[in-house]
Amino acid sequence: MAIQLLLNGLAVGSVYALIATGFALIFSILKFSNFSHGALMTLSAFVGYFVSAGTGWSLIPVLIVSMLVGGLIGLFGEFVAFRRITKRNSATFYYFVSSITLGTFYESIVTIIVGAGYFVYPMFFSKPAIWIGNFVIQTSSVVMLGISAIVLIILVFVLQKTKMGRALRAVSYDRDTAYLMGIDVFKTISIAFFISGALGALAGVFLGIYNYTLTAQLGNLVVKGFIASVIGGLGSISGAVFGAVLLGLLETILIFFIGSGYAPVATFLIMILFLFIRPQGIAGKSVQEKA
Amino acid sequence: MLKVNNLSASYGYVKALKEVSIKADQGQIVSIIGANGAGKTSLLRCISGLVKPTSGTIEFLGEQIPKKPNDIVKKGIIHVPEGRKTFSGLSIQDNLLVGGYLFSAKENEEELKKNYELFPILKQRKEQYAGTLSGGEQQMLAIARGLMSHPKLMLLDEPSLGLAPLIVNQVYELIAQIRDRGITVLLVEQNAKKALGLCDKAYVLENGEIILEGTGKELLCSESVKKAYLGG
Numbered sequence: 023m024a025i026q027l028l029l030n031g032l033a034v035g036s037v038y039a040l041i042a043t044g045f046a047l048i049f050s051i052l053k054f055s056n057f058s059h060g061a062l063m064t065l066s067a068f069v070g071y072f073v074s075a076g077t078g079w080s081l082i083p084v085l086i087v088s089m090l091v092g093g094l095i096g097l098f099g100e101f102v103a104f105r106r107i108t109k110r111n112s113a114t115f116y117y118f119v120s121s122i123t124l125g126t127f128y129e130s131i132v133t134i135i136v137g138a139g140y141f142v143y144p145m146f147f148s149k150p151a152i153w154i155g156n157f158v159i160q161t162s163s164v165v166m167l168g169i170s171a172i173v174l175i176i177l178v179f180v181l182q183k184t185k186m187g188r189a190l191r192a193v194s195y196d197r198d199t200a201y202l203m204g205i206d207v208f209k210t211i212s213i214a215f216f217i218s219g220a221l222g223a224l225a226g227v228f229l230g231i232y233n234y235t236l237t238a239q240l241g242n243l244v245v246k247g248f249i250a251s252v253i254g255g256l257g258s259i260s261g262a263v264f265g266a267v268l269l270g271l272l273e274t275i276l277i278f279f280i281g282s283g284y285a286p287v288a289t290f291l292i293m294i295l296f297l298f299i300r301p302q303g304i305a306g307k308s309v310q311e312k313a
Numbered sequence: 314m315l316k317v318n319n320l321s322a323s324y325g326y327v328k329a330l331k332e333v334s335i336k337a338d339q340g341q342i343v344s345i346i347g348a349n350g351a352g353k354t355s356l357l358r359c360i361s362g363l364v365k366p367t368s369g370t371i372e373f374l375g376e377q378i379p380k381k382p383n384d385i386v387k388k389g390i391i392h393v394p395e396g397r398k399t400f401s402g403l404s405i406q407d408n409l410l411v412g413g414y415l416f417s418a419k420e421n422e423e424e425l426k427k428n429y430e431l432f433p434i435l436k437q438r439k440e441q442y443a444g445t446l447s448g449g450e451q452q453m454l455a456i457a458r459g460l461m462s463h464p465k466l467m468l469l470d471e472p473s474l475g476l477a478p479l480i481v482n483q484v485y486e487l488i489a490q491i492r493d494r495g496i497t498v499l500l501v502e503q504n505a506k507k508a509l510g511l512c513d514k515a516y517v518l519e520n521g522e523i524i525l526e527g528t529g530k531e532l533l534c535s536e537s538v539k540k541a542y543l544g545g
Binding site: 185188189191192195196198199200201202203204205206207 | 361362363381382383386387391392394398400401402403407410411412414415418458462
């Protein structure tokens with residue numbers, strides 16, 4: 023039982039990690055919480071649903087198409103809702119308003135097209151569960167955990183070791199100075215939004231699979247990514263992953279012991295506790311600027 | 314090499330620069346001195362493209378400079394900003410590599426080697442965060458990072474700011490070395506004595522206007538400069 027719980031927790035945590043990193047990427051580069059991220063997840067999850075329903079493709083091509091569309095939605099959002107704010111160096115407040123508006127816009131699109139009903143998400147696996155000795159493990163958990171881990175490892179590699187990753191980090195530390203080093207800042211910001219959108223789409227499709235059903239409210243789960251970011255340290259990618267995995271494990275264990283009614287209460291209490299004790303999160307930066 | 318003609322710039326209603334014209338020739342150190350708020354940094358930010366001038370032209374190697382800062386870097390102008398502005402949470406090596414953003418991995422490797430020879434301290438600590446360096450070391454890193462872009466013209470904003478006199482001397486030796494490599498230097502300073510001692514030519518900026526120009530020696534001896542900037 024313990025191993026099943028652990029694996030489930032890790033699987034849920036890895037999906038939360040996708041949400042949290044997509045969120046953290048934008049937070050670190052533009053210093054605001056992107057509230058449209060949840061609606062982007064919903065939109066892309068529906069894209070995955072319709073692609074699968076329309077073509078009968080297997081999981082991987084559906085994921086790739088959804089991620090591409092999610093990335094493009096991210097690009098669109100940045101261009102329409104945030105670019106002018108960035109160009110004018112306006113206050114963070116405008117980003118908040120703009121991202122909430124953009125999120126509402128996406129949600130409305132979903133509601134107009136699919137209505138308020140719920141959809142049964144396609145089952146991509148011929149065997150819904152795998153037996154290993156005495157354990158039964160959901161196939162979807164294993165696949166989700168595996169793919170999320172691969173994607174996150176690629177992301178960390180890109181951020182740490184490639185030119186593009188260095189540009190992303192430089193822009194998130196100091197936009198003007200990055201510009202002075204010859205980095206095309208707006209192109210770099212667009213790349214961040216594309217990656218964030220693709221991660222959001224992947225998370226959206228996975229949440230659809232994991233919950234079996236898909237509704238226009240799927241995006242509300244973005245809150246989990248937000249909690250994970252707070253626990254891990256806002257804007258820190260590794261912190262977001264760590265916080266998300268912790269949250270996933272915690273939630274699964276809590277649901278098992280106290281039921282799904284009380285589990286969210288406990289997770290929010292933990293988040294509040296974190297804000298009290300360690301507001302910078304687990305991976306909060308200790309490096310200070312020197313004059 | 315660099316020719317700024319009648320350049321004006323403003324922030325909202327505040328005029329930062331009024332019809333400023335300066336010139337720098339290949340291989341020279343040209344310095345701009347002036348008090349806080351005189352418009353020195355604004356002038357540099359116009360040349361590097363971060364501030365859009367309201368009127369006037371900037372020519373570099375006989376051509377108008379491009380509009381976007383990243384395109385200006387491509388032309389060979391690098392701006393080492395005031396307060397170093399190193400990327401504190403990036404390693405020292407990553408800071409240098411960001412400086413060489415426009416170049417291939419191979420070119421960067423060679424340039425890294427050169428810079429590490431010039432700055433052994435950076436090599437020793439290349440894996441550490443830039444934020445852990447002392448002020449003087451950060452200034453060295455900022456200059457080294459600028460050199461990574463193979464510049465023809467380096468804009469240096471207040472490189473001696475907040476540094477101990479001994480370190481200031483090191484920074485100035487370094488600036489002389491950079492000039493000896495054939496890189497033109499436009500040096501903005503409040504530390505007028507230091508700047509005038511090194512430069513070939515200097516301008517005095519006051520309230521956004523050039524009020525005096527001459528060789529470093531001429532300005533060092535000028536009565537009005539002595540009074541205003543050298544402390545009698």
